[in-house]
Amino acid sequence: MPAVRTVRSYCRTCLAACGVLIDLEGDRIVRVKGDPDHPLSRGYTCPKGRAMGELQQHPERLDDPMLRRDGKLVGVDWNEMMEELTGKCAAIREQHGPAAVGLYLGTGGGYDSLGLFVLRSMQRALPMPSTYSAMTIDTPCLPLVSSLMSGSMLPNRCSISKTCDSR
Numbered sequence: 001m002p003a004v005r006t007v008r009s010y011c012r013t014c015l016a017a018c019g020v021l022i023d024l025e026g027d028r029i030v031r032v033k034g035d036p037d038h039p040l041s042r043g044y045t046c047p048k049g050r051a052m053g054e055l056q057q058h059p060e061r062l063d064d065p066m067l068r069r070d071g072k073l074v075g076v077d078w079n080e081m082m083e084e085l086t087g088k089c090a091a092i093r094e095q096h097g098p099a100a101v102g103l104y105l106g107t108g109g110g111y112d113s114l115g116l117f118v119l120r121s122m123q124r125a126l127p128m129p130s131t132y133s134a135m136t137i138d139t140p141c142l143p144l145v146s147s148l149m150s151g152s153m154l155p156n157r158c159s160i161s162k163t164c165d166s167r
């Protein structure tokens with residue numbers, strides 16, 4: 001059994017980005033705890049962050065694309081998946097117009113700087129006028145009020161960090 005080593009990192013599950021200390025056996029996560037020296041989260045983690053190892057080792061973890069064929073999900077390669085999605089999106093746009101296909105950005109999008117540029121380029125090229133995110137679904141008031149009060153939606157990050165402060 002490989003020796004356990006501890007690495008310092010941060011949780012990517014939500015924008016609070018809590019600092020974590022992760023015990024690893026090889027690449028396998030065996031324990032996650034809050035990093036007491038992190039300047040913002042100061043040792044805090046929520047259950048989602050501490051469940052990183054369960055996510056990593058879950059038997060149904062999705063590592064490759066899947067498409068539904070005759071009612072069943074089957075693994076496909078990325079080219080096949082992209083071809084099928086391209087065809088479906090084109091058909092929807094042709095029938096219902098450009099606004100019928102929108103862009104959704106989840107938290108992972110915020111950690112993928114190259115992916116964001118690619119998506120924005122695609123959005124301009126098509127064009128694709130509608131953008132949605134976790135905020136438009138469950139907290140649209142946070143960026144809206146922040147924008148109205150300060151001219152920027154960014155200060156609402158402070159409220160997220162403050163939430164994490166309630167250990």
Ligand code: SF4
Nearest residue numbers: 011014017018046049
């Ligand atoms: S609040 Fe929870 S999910 Fe969000 S970054 Fe911290 S540990 Fe991760």
